[in-house]
Amino acid sequence: MHEMKIIVITLCCLLVVWSPIRPVAVEFEPDSLSLKTRLQVFEKVWTTINEGYYDPNFNGVNWSEVHERYRPRVEGTKSDEEFLCNHQADALGIA
Numbered sequence: 001m002h003e004m005k006i007i008v009i010t011l012c013c014l015l016v017v018w019s020p021i022r023p024v025a026v027e028f029e030p031d032s033l034s035l036k037t038r039l040q041v042f043e044k045v046w047t048t049i050n051e052g053y054y055d056p057n058f059n060g061v062n063w064s065e066v067h068e069r070y071r072p073r074v075e076g077t078k079s080d081e082e083f084l085c086n087h088q089a090d091a092l093g094i095a
Contacts, residue, residue, distance in 0.1 A: 035075065038083050042074045 033041070046067050053063075077083040 032080050033083065035077075038074050038077060039071075041083075042071065046070075 046063075050063055074083060
């Protein structure tokens, strides 16, 4: 019985190795974020920092002014890469 298991396992392995089915590389490019989504992400990040930053004085940075300065930048982005480069955290010196 033990020999039969070895034969079956070996045959299964050979079928997998010599199978005519091969994986196909498919390039996947996710959809770009919409302006609405970018603005939601911006607001979520800004609010999270506003409500939970360890320093209530934001390292001397006017956090409301950061919001006013960066929101128009987000509104004007044309790509996800450009959006990701608009770092609010840079203003706090933590990025």
